Amino acid sequence: MVTLNIEHDTNGDNRPDVYDYIENPGDKMLTEMLQELIDNVELCRRGIGSRRRALFLMGGSGTGKSTALLHHFRRMPEFQPRVNEYGETVRPLLSLEAPKPCGTKDFAVAILDAIGVPSKARQTEGELYATVKTQFRERGIIFLHVDEAQHLRRHSSSQAILDVQDRIKTLMQIADWPLHMIFSGVPDLADLLKGGDGQVKNRSLIMRFVPLKLPKDRADIQRVLTDIVEGKCGLMLPEELRTDDFLGRLCWANNGSFGEIVKAVQAACFLAMSKGKDTVDLRAFAFNYSRTSGCLPSDNIYTAARWSEIDPDNSVADLWTPEKKGRK
Structure with missing residues (x-):
């Protein structure tokens, strides 16, 4: 209990x-x-x-x-x-x-x-x-x-x-x-x-x-990113992480779940600080996502060119046991 x-x-x-x-x-x-x-x-x-x-x-x-x-x-x-x-x-x-x-x-x-x-x-x-x-x-x-x-x-x-x-x-x-x-x-x-x-x-x-979506919830996602990176962790937020493209990737990788977006930003900041860096960058997000999703390098939502076509829930689908077909 x-x-x-x-x-x-x-x-x-x-x-x-x-x-x-x-x-x-x-x-x-x-x-x-x-x-x-x-x-x-x-x-x-x-x-x-x-x-x-x-x-x-x-x-x-x-x-x-x-x-x-x-x-x-x-x-x-x-x-x-x-x-x-x-x-x-x-x-x-x-x-x-x-x-x-x-x-x-x-x-x-x-x-x-x-x-x-x-x-x-x-x-x-x-x-x-x-x-x-x-x-x-x-x-x-x-x-x-x-x-x-x-x-x-x-x-x-x-x-x-x-x-x-x-x-x-x-x-x-x-x-x-x-x-x-x-x-x-x-x-x-x-x-x-x-x-x-x-x-x-x-x-x-x-x-x-409800899950967050762009462009409707852009301001909320940007607020979370800025608040944690700059306000709470005291790190610098580069321009590449302020773009609609990155905000879309951040939202998509976490299925629009507010709590998961918060955790992803925090984890990227912790990684940057553990390396003694004063800036959080795209690599931190991509690295953490690869560890938590188990995805193939080509399916990393933070780096893939056609990221919106990737389903984060299927990140290890290539390892799933195939369903056995019934006998004819």
Whole structure:
């Protein structure tokens, strides 16, 4: 079981750090949606809240959704631990990673494990969820974040999905307790929103983290490159890395995934600094890509003439075992 430790960001000397958070293009909308959940908690306590008590955040691997969530959890005070009137520390946010596989009973056990409450194998699913609800109230947990939430989709059958939806719905309807839920995961997570007469979808806010593309997202890719190379690493950025051609290669090599683009720029900077250089160049990106993709030299997206015709997902396709043909 993986749980996340949420604390305020600190940078006491105010110096730029290479691992400082890089603003994601989806941050503005994400902030607005999280604030909507926060505001709705207070409205629910007054009996006038919206029934939309869940946020589904979906995007491909490496798009930066989990990093963005963690950043905002640390930044927004409503998610932070506080001391109540009895001197007890209350942690309003419980953040966990869904195990795999994760049936509805597994989900309840995972929540209790994250809280630190032991469960018994002989407990029924109903008993487990009753304990979960009691623990939420007693511990003051009003936000539940489930990462890798697509694991809740253990089976693709409509009945299996309906079972998960029923459990999610019951958690959003705890008597006299305004629990709000945040689910993050890959696009398969969207299956939990289909069918069931919209019982989960109609109670949710939904946001996509989509891949970046040129020319639409040129400014965001350029910002990441400049911020990391010049601002955080103090290196020089040559003109050849400011061109649309290079930005296109950078985006294409990383499937447009924001988080992977950030990592690629950081890795190129680390390589340059390890060599004692004051400039990051194309060779650093090409070298790192060859090591992480295993591509043939002719298929290196940073150096190939017709790079847009290369599929980075097929970088080792020439080594794949051929499928055996059936006997005739």
